[in-house]
Amino acid sequence: MSPMPERRDPPPPPVLPVPMRRPMAILAGLAGIVVTVLAVHYAGTATAGPLDQRLRAGVWNLFGRARPGALVLDLFGEPVVAALLVAALAALCLALRRRALAVVALVGPALTGVATTTLKPVVGRTIHGGHLAYPSGHTATVTALALVGMLLVASLVRSGRAVGLLLVLGGAGAAGAVMAVAQIVLDAHYPTDTVGGFAVALAVVPATALLVDRFAARWRWLRSPTDASR
Structure with missing residues (x-):
């Protein structure tokens, strides 16, 4: 009697579907x-440049009376609230049997926060008498959370590349834009600080997802019970 062939568990479902990997990697690089370009350009400055002045004037003209709402939105970027949102998002990923994405939900926003915190003293751009401004941590945090959340939505609807990219980038772009407007209305950041924060999240979270996908096949604990039974 011939021995039974050794059963191998299938790899876990990827955080980034294969058709989305190259576009997301390119976007992360860009x-x-x-x-980097904004950091070099605004390093050591303490005033709004011409672009910041134009953008700020436009935002204030459109949303200047929405300061109370901006104060509420600002709370979502505060460390304690952001940590609770990260934990809730990771728990939701686990409940939906997306263990690899749960790792990204924990690590991606955390690394985004580390990146913005590290860059601020390196760049040295200040606002309001010495407060470090570039890049915007609030904008980066909310964008990172939105990226992970929309990756979860894309995995649940099993979208193709075009729809998946539209969901992920559209959702993250909308969330980042809303927080950016709030930061500008509150005069907590120059507009280009919020652009930098958005870009940090767009660089860090996809890179984290690609790394998790790269090594997930070796981490058996990332395989959900339903994956192992297929």
């Missing part, structure tokens, strides 16, 4: 370039 975002990293944007972060």
